[in-house]
Each structure stands twice: as C-alpha cells, then as structure tokens.
Amino acid sequence: MPRAVYVLALGIFAMVTSEFAVAGLMPQLAEGLQATVPQVGYLITAFAVAMSVGGPFLTAALLKVRQKHALLIVFAVFLAGNLLAATASGYAVMLAARVVTGIAAQAFFGVAISLCAQLARPELRGRAVAVAMNGLMLGTLLGLPLATVIGEHLGWRAAFWAVAALTVLAALCTVAGVPDVDHAEGGGSIRAELAVLRNPRLWLVFSTSTLVIGATFAAFSYVNPILTEVTGFSPGSVPLLLVAYGAATVLGNTVVGRFADRYAVPVLALGLGLNAVFLAGFALFAGLPAPAVGFLLGVGLVGVTMNPAMVSRVQRTGNARPLVNTVHSSFITLGIIISSLLGGLAIDAWGLRAPLWLGAALAVLGVGTLLPDALAARRGATAARQGVVGARQGAMDGRSAPTDNDSGATGNTAGAADAKMVETLTIGS
Structure with missing residues (x-):
C-alpha cells in the first residue's frame, strides 16, 4: 500500500476530529459563547450543511489545480477556520468558523479519495480507500474523546488549537509524503465532470450511500440518551461503549476494504441487511444491557464501514475524479442531516426507540436501491x-x-x- 494513503488518513483524522469536537464540548461552548445547548447543536448542523452544499463548489474551483496543491490549499482554508474557532469572540464568529471548516473538510474528502484511486493499483483501490477512511473511524474512536478531554481540562479554545496543530502536522506530512501526480481521468475539466453527473444511474448509486449512512446515524445521533434512559447505563459508561463502537468500525472498515473492489454490490446488500437486523434488534431489546451492547457493536461493524464499497461503486459508475467523490460525500452528509432530523421528530412522536426503527427502515430502503444492479x-x-x-x-x-x-x-x-x-x-x- 502506498505510504501516501496513510498520510491522507491522517488528514481525514484531523477533519473528523474538528467535526466531532463540538459534540464533546457542548457545555463548555454554551457557557463560553453565552449560547444555549440547542444553539450549540446548530453548529453541528451548520458544519454538515456546509459540507453538503459548499464542499462541491470548493472542489470545482480546484479542479484545474494539481491534486497535491489542492490538498494544501484545502488545509490552509481548514486551518483558518479552526483558528477562527479557537479565537471566536461570540456565537456568530463560531458559526462562521464552522461553515468554513465544513466546506474545507468536504473538499478534502473528495480530493483525498480521488488520490487514493490514482495511487493504488486498480485491484487495490477499495483497500486503499479503506485505509484512508480509517482516519474517519479513528476520529470516532480517538478524536472525539481526545477533543473532549482537552476541552474539559484546558478549555474549549484549547481543543480547537489542538486541531489546528494537528492540521499543520497533516499538511507537513502531505508535503513530504504525497507525490505530485498528474490529474486523474478528465484532466480537470468542469464540463467533463458535469457530463458524468448527468448519468441517472450515478444518482441512484448516490442514493444508496445516503441511505446506508442515514440508517446508521438515525440511531447513532441519539445513542447517548438511548443507552442512558432506555438501557439504563450510567453517563460515565457511555464513553467506554462509544470506544468499543469505534473499535468495531475500524474492524469492519478493514474487512469491507478487502472485498469492496470485486464485490461492491453484494457487500452493500449484506451490510444493509445486517444493519436492518441489528437496528431492529437494538430497538426490541434496548431495555436489556447485554443485547443492546451486542446490537450496537453490530451496527458499528456494518454501518459507516460500508464506505469503501460505496466509493468503489461510485467510481465504477462515474469516475475517480475529485468532484464526483465530493458530490458523493455530500450525499453521505445529506444522509446524516435527514436521518438526525427525522430521528428527532420520531422521538417526539414515539419515544427514544423510534430512531432505531427508522434506521432499520432506511436500511431496507437502501437494499431496494441495489435491485437494479x-x-x-x-x-x-x-x-x-x-x-x-x-x-x-x-x-x-x-x-x-x-x-x-x-x-x-x-x-x-x-x-x-x-x-x-x-x-x-x-x-x-
């Protein structure tokens, strides 16, 4: 596996750590910015919307830039956003900082995944994407707890300063460890990229990814109150359960990466089917600690870990260029936005188990989008x-x-x- 793929994983880890930081710093941010907890929650929404809507525009603006240079430009924008967050004087400034970092993070995903496809041999592309996407899994496993600990002991500003330092480190590693390769297929032509996006089948493939991630995040967005209020775990034990969940995602991502190139559709079908079973089981047995934890770990194994198969299918249907990968990432983020919103509405109507049933239903719909293939x-x-x-x-x-x-x-x-x-x-x- 090319060394550069591991460097790209470090960059993704930095992006994801910044994304998750707000979730772990809600009380401190609410106090420091003189905002309510729901207002701090909107910072998460703003980041996700900026990723989904703004990311493709930044990627399109960088299409004619050599991809290593594009990465460094994105790092600079991302660093500026985190420095703005670390020095924010009020809520409005922090909101602007989250929009900037969200746009940069999405563009980085698109360019980085495209580079993985160029750097690895064709038969190893899925595995290369899995290695790079381990940065996402490790962000869940380590980044969120690390940002939370720093914020609790040194203040929320220190957490964003730490992310800024991590960004600089990732950028330096990119300078030293990522080759300056030529453009991928398409040669940086925005017209050629838009022509690819007119393929109706590609949009069906995008919709599968939206449902894969939506099914998982319908549950994961509310897993903390489910585990404490329904299952009966103490608040102090939830971080340990999330670490176990993160470990399951790392394992699942590694396994999926080995089969994503040759068996993308079967892997997605199996993953969605199992996720539907695990989510339904979690909903049925959420009141029993042992089964609840078992089903939670099952969701970790087959949820976000489908990323390598999703990317492989998208690149086979469209191409491996940055804009296609960034639009794909936007559809993934759209799954998070829609499922978390619907999950909240479902809780208001039917209680805390409702997002789990919603996730199972989305997984079944995802299987349906695979039928044409x-x-x-x-x-x-x-x-x-x-x-x-x-x-x-x-x-x-x-x-x-x-x-x-x-x-x-x-x-x-x-x-x-x-x-x-x-x-x-x-x-x-």
Whole structure:
C-alpha cells in the first residue's frame, strides 16, 4: 500500500476530529459563547450543511489545480477556520468558523479519495480507500474523546488549537509524503465532470450511500440518551461503549476494504441487511444491557464501514475524479442531516426507540436501491453462460468441420472473449 494513503488518513483524522469536537464540548461552548445547548447543536448542523452544499463548489474551483496543491490549499482554508474557532469572540464568529471548516473538510474528502484511486493499483483501490477512511473511524474512536478531554481540562479554545496543530502536522506530512501526480481521468475539466453527473444511474448509486449512512446515524445521533434512559447505563459508561463502537468500525472498515473492489454490490446488500437486523434488534431489546451492547457493536461493524464499497461503486459508475467523490460525500452528509432530523421528530412522536426503527427502515430502503444492479448482474451472468455455450458450440463446429477450421477457431475465440468480457462486467458490478 502506498505510504501516501496513510498520510491522507491522517488528514481525514484531523477533519473528523474538528467535526466531532463540538459534540464533546457542548457545555463548555454554551457557557463560553453565552449560547444555549440547542444553539450549540446548530453548529453541528451548520458544519454538515456546509459540507453538503459548499464542499462541491470548493472542489470545482480546484479542479484545474494539481491534486497535491489542492490538498494544501484545502488545509490552509481548514486551518483558518479552526483558528477562527479557537479565537471566536461570540456565537456568530463560531458559526462562521464552522461553515468554513465544513466546506474545507468536504473538499478534502473528495480530493483525498480521488488520490487514493490514482495511487493504488486498480485491484487495490477499495483497500486503499479503506485505509484512508480509517482516519474517519479513528476520529470516532480517538478524536472525539481526545477533543473532549482537552476541552474539559484546558478549555474549549484549547481543543480547537489542538486541531489546528494537528492540521499543520497533516499538511507537513502531505508535503513530504504525497507525490505530485498528474490529474486523474478528465484532466480537470468542469464540463467533463458535469457530463458524468448527468448519468441517472450515478444518482441512484448516490442514493444508496445516503441511505446506508442515514440508517446508521438515525440511531447513532441519539445513542447517548438511548443507552442512558432506555438501557439504563450510567453517563460515565457511555464513553467506554462509544470506544468499543469505534473499535468495531475500524474492524469492519478493514474487512469491507478487502472485498469492496470485486464485490461492491453484494457487500452493500449484506451490510444493509445486517444493519436492518441489528437496528431492529437494538430497538426490541434496548431495555436489556447485554443485547443492546451486542446490537450496537453490530451496527458499528456494518454501518459507516460500508464506505469503501460505496466509493468503489461510485467510481465504477462515474469516475475517480475529485468532484464526483465530493458530490458523493455530500450525499453521505445529506444522509446524516435527514436521518438526525427525522430521528428527532420520531422521538417526539414515539419515544427514544423510534430512531432505531427508522434506521432499520432506511436500511431496507437502501437494499431496494441495489435491485437494479442485482438484476443487471443476473442478466450479465445469463449472458456469460450463453457466451460459454456459444464458445463450446464454436469449438465443436470447428472440430466436426475440418474444412471450416479457420472460421470455427474464430468463432471459438470470439465466443470465449465475449464470455470473459461479460463475466468481468458481472463481477465488477
């Protein structure tokens, strides 16, 4: 695996740590900014909306910039946003800082994932994306607790100063460890990128990713009150449970990365099916500690860990360029926004178990978006079998008619080639 992929993981870790920091610093931020807790919660929403809406525009503006230089520009914007957050004099300034960092974070995801596809061999692209996306998983496992501890002991400003220092470190590592490669396919043409985005099937693929992440975050957004008020865990034990959840995501991401290239659709179908089962089980047994924890860890194994398979499917349907990857990330973020909003409404209507049922329903809908690919794969398999039969028939004809040996051999080769081509396309889907 290229060393640069691990450097990109460090950059993603910095972005995710900043994203999650507000969630761990809510009381301190509310006091320091003279705001209410719901107002601090809006800072999370602002970051997510900025990622979803603004990220693709920054990526489009950088399409003609060599991708290593684009990363460094994004690092500079992200650093400026975190410095603004660390020195914020009031709520409005902090809100602006979160918008800036959200836009930069989304653009970084798009460029970094595109670089992974360029740096790794084609058969290792899914694994390379999994390595880079471990930065996201480690942000959940380590970044959020680290920011929370720093904020509790040194103040919320210190947490953002720490993220700024981590950003500088990641940028320096990028300078030293990421090669200055040429543009990926498309050569930085915004027209070519927009042409790819006109593919209707690509939007269906995007919708699958929205539902994969939406199913998980419908539950994860409210896991703290579910575990304390429904399951009965003490508030002090929740961070330990979240660490275990984070460890499960790292494990699941590694496993998915090994199969994402060849079996993207089957992996997604299995992951969504299992997630629906785990979320429904969590809803049914949320009042019992042991089953609740088991189902929570199950969600960790098959939820956000589908990222490598999602990216592989998107790149196969569209391309590996930064804008396609950034728009894909926007759809992922849209899943977080929609599911957390609907989850809150569901709690008001039916109680704290409702987001778990909502997540299970979204997972089932996600399986439905895979049906066109599954049907296409089935047709491809049928065509492959017919091709094999044709190849065998050509060989038999060639043997039974020596005077037509040349044409029989040609039919044999063509039939075998067609079968192989269809078989390859079938596996790739």
